[in-house]
Amino acid sequence: MSRFKKGGKREMPGITSSSLSDIVFMLLFFFMVTTQMRETENKVKVVTPEASEVVKLDRKDLNCYINIGSPTLMYQAQYGNEPRIQLNDSFRTTDDIRDFIAAERDSKSEKDRSLMTVSIRADQDVRMGIVTDVKQELRRCSALKISYTARKPAK
Amino acid sequence: MGSNFGLSRQLPPMPTPDQEKQDQQINRRNLIQVRINSSDKIYAGGDAIDISMLKDKVKDFLTNPTNDPNLSEKEVKEIEGYSKGTYAVSKGVISLQNDRGTSYRAYIAVQNELVKAVNEIRDDFSMREYGKKYLQLEEDQQKVVKACIPQLISEAEPKDVGARRK
Numbered sequence: 001m002s003r004f005k006k007g008g009k010r011e012m013p014g015i016t017s018s019s020l021s022d023i024v025f026m027l028l029f030f031f032m033v034t035t036q037m038r039e040t041e042n043k044v045k046v047v048t049p050e051a052s053e054v055v056k057l058d059r060k061d062l063n064c065y066i067n068i069g070s071p072t073l074m075y076q077a078q079y080g081n082e083p084r085i086q087l088n089d090s091f092r093t094t095d096d097i098r099d100f101i102a103a104e105r106d107s108k109s110e111k112d113r114s115l116m117t118v119s120i121r122a123d124q125d126v127r128m129g130i131v132t133d134v135k136q137e138l139r140r141c142s143a144l145k146i147s148y149t150a151r152k153p154a155k
Numbered sequence: 156m157g158s159n160f161g162l163s164r165q166l167p168p169m170p171t172p173d174q175e176k177q178d179q180q181i182n183r184r185n186l187i188q189v190r191i192n193s194s195d196k197i198y199a200g201g202d203a204i205d206i207s208m209l210k211d212k213v214k215d216f217l218t219n220p221t222n223d224p225n226l227s228e229k230e231v232k233e234i235e236g237y238s239k240g241t242y243a244v245s246k247g248v249i250s251l252q253n254d255r256g257t258s259y260r261a262y263i264a265v266q267n268e269l270v271k272a273v274n275e276i277r278d279d280f281s282m283r284e285y286g287k288k289y290l291q292l293e294e295d296q297q298k299v300v301k302a303c304i305p306q307l308i309s310e311a312e313p314k315d316v317g318a319r320r321k
Contacts, residue, residue, distance in 0.1 A: 049259060049260045049263040049264070050263075051162055051263050051264070051266070051267035052267060052271065053162065053267050053270040053271050053274060054160040054161055054162060055160065055161070055162075055163060056159060056160055057159050057160070057161055057163070060159060063159070117163070119161060122259050123259065124258070124259055124260035124263070125258060125259070125260065126258070126259045127255060127256050127257065127258060127259070128253045128254065128255055128256070128257040128258070128259060128262055129255030129256065131259060131262075132253070132255060135166060135310070138166060139166050139167070139168065139169045140169050142168060142169070144165055144166040144167075144168060145163070145165060145166075146163070146164050146165075146166055147161035147162060147163045147164065148161050148162045148164065148263055148266065149159075149160070149161040150160060150161055150162060150263055150267070151160060152160060
């Protein structure tokens, strides 16, 4: 089997770098395509509960989001870990919901205003007290179309 | 992040002071009360019940196959676009009550069961009438089904039921 024996030292061939750009571009495009911009930073931890009967909300631009949950680790020193409400980018209280809804209504076009849906994204471990407060406030602002954000259970 | 799935609900408008007494008009037998207390125990129609039983109980209440006088009434209504013209629509309303101490997880689980009950009744009806599941029907057929089997879930005014758990 002398055929397989390699005799003496062999030079390592140099690695061709011609395919390097291909790989880099491929990765670049891959991430460009798959990345979604996060619209707002999450300051509260929200793990939505599971529900099997969820329906997809078809028009994303008509939604506005109210996040309810305990502040993330970063903010716990400042805000504690009691569940709080996050509107857009900051911690708010139920009193601010009125202004928030008014601002959201203004940002939609005239004919879409009645279709606006408020998505309540609450953590599964929050108590209903805070959610009820939010709901009552929404009723006062007559933002009556709501949706409880939930995720499909893994099969 | 991009999760856009949810359970849609319509909130009742805030009652004006002179309007408060009106919503008592629903007949007692047409109302099933589903209560969740602060330790996430579920009561339907007065009895403690497990969540796995809730769907069937609600389905029974709404369809009332044996015409039990304790379950919901039916009213024969004309349905637009329905081939048989009229259908005995159930007058049953589900009233959902929760406590401030109820966990959101339990609340959504119950909401989900209620929606599932209605969806299953709709599916049964669609299979009988059109031989297809509700979601696979044409839009105007869905409208008919919706009119025949309305989803009436009322979220009652908040009330403190039992002791609050911190």
